[in-house]
Amino acid sequence: MNQELLQRFQSIPAVADAAAGKVTFWINPNRVSGGEKEITAVTPAMIEDARARLDRFASYIARVFPETRENGGLIESPLAAIPGMRDFLNAEYNSAISGSLFLKKDSDLPIAGSIKARGGIYEVLKHAETLAMQAGMLSESDDYAVLAEPRFQEFFRQYTVQVGSTGNLGMSIGIMSAKLGFRVIVHMSADAKQWKKDLLRSHGVDVREYTADYCAAVEEGRKNSDADPMSYFVDDENSADLFLGYSVAGKRLANQLKARNITVDADHPLFVYLPCGIGGAPGGVAYGLKVEFGDAVHCFFTEPTQACCMLLGMATGLHDGVCVQDFGISGKTEADGLAVGRPSAFVGRVVSSLVSGIATIQDATLYDLMRGLLRTEDTFIEPSSCAAFAALLQPSVMAQYLKANALEDKASSITHIAWATGGRMVPAATRDAYLKMGL
Ligand SMILES: *Cc1c(COP(=O)(O)O)cnc(C)c1O
DSSP: OOOOHHHHHTHHHHHHHHHOOOOOOOEOOTOOOOGGGGGSOOOOOHHHHHHHHHHHHHHHHHOOOGGGGGGGGGGOOOOOOOOOHHHHHHHHHHHOSEEEEEEEEEHHHHHSSBBBHHHHHHHHHHHHHHHHHHHHSSTTTTTTTGGGSSSHHHHHHTEEEEEEEHHHHHHHHHHHHHTOOOEEEEEOOOSHHHHHHHHHHHTTOOOOEOOOOHHHHHHHHHHHHHHHTEEEEEOOOOHHHHHHHTTTHHHHHHHHHHTTTOOOBBTOOOEEOOOOSHHHHHHHHHHHHHHHHHHGGEEEEEGGGOOOOHHHHHHHSGGGGGGGGGGTTOOOOOGGOOOSSSOOTHHHHTTTTTTTEEEEOOHHHHHHHHHHHHHHHOOOHHHHHHHGGGGGGGGHHHHHHHHTTTTTGGGGOOEEEEOOOBOEEEEEEEEHHHHHTOO
């Protein structure tokens, strides 16, 4: 605990609540209209470049991951209306949702079963493309399905990819890298679930386990990788490529909404709720959505009370200069995908002008929501994902937000999207254990 820091920021109610271990909902005073246009670290042209790259890889992805064929090799998830869950939230939590509620099912994303199948896989593909092009083995106009040929696997075998992870990032990087032929080392923090390590090892991935937290695992991975000139480190704390891989979701979601005749404009706002760990996934998706919809989209991040690093980083303006332990918060949570104590050095600064707010949630509530979603919609998502509903459980703060943004009379026209960030890969036995948790 850092008493000096705590004292300095005690006057921000959300920081005081967070430090006291309470559920809270911070509304971002630094959000500005058109905030996304002031960002220079990433640009809409860079999202377009990422989108085009994923298109080039689609024929390869379809060839080596048959589950992606029906979608032409694009790694994308369905958008599902969840009216039963909306009624459940209104009845059990007084959520007062009068608009419609959808679930963006990244929990069902092919290959890795989590939102990491966007950014993580994108960064590995970009690295592979760069190496193959430098070696004169690939050009942009080629059909990338050639990458499935053994000569490419032999080529990539000379190189190593490394990453630090709480589980899901390691799964996406590990599975994709191993498929291309890379040697892979995943440095797993103590929070990582056993089944994720087992699954990776079954893909031939070298999984190193640490008793320390996520930041320590990343540190080890970086050190190990920097010492090897043939090794590439996927840096979740600083990576613009990961961020851009996630950002591609913006246009994809815009197309899904259009296909359903759902309008998004000033009179029909879109509210999106994104579970946040280190910040890359929610930050990238939020940026992509802002580029599509501007002020009509309102992006909220959600975190466990015991790992609310982005809230502390953004509310204090110190970003990666603070960690949850500075405020006497443990960093320990059942939500393994969100078990991060220090926010990204890159993301918080980039998105601080466009995030609407950050809500927190207790671990026990995650399990109640998981069961609620299963009962009302016959849909299973992992506990981390259930954090997506955090802001909807704090209706009085949400009412203030609507009032402050002159949206009170538009409440029933809001499309709410809870972003389900993981779930498909959870083994049956783990699922059953989750469903009994906290009862
Ligand atoms: C990684 C992850 C997130 C958040 O992504 P960050 O980039 O760490 O913020 C959310 N949910 C799940 C299930 C995840 O695995």
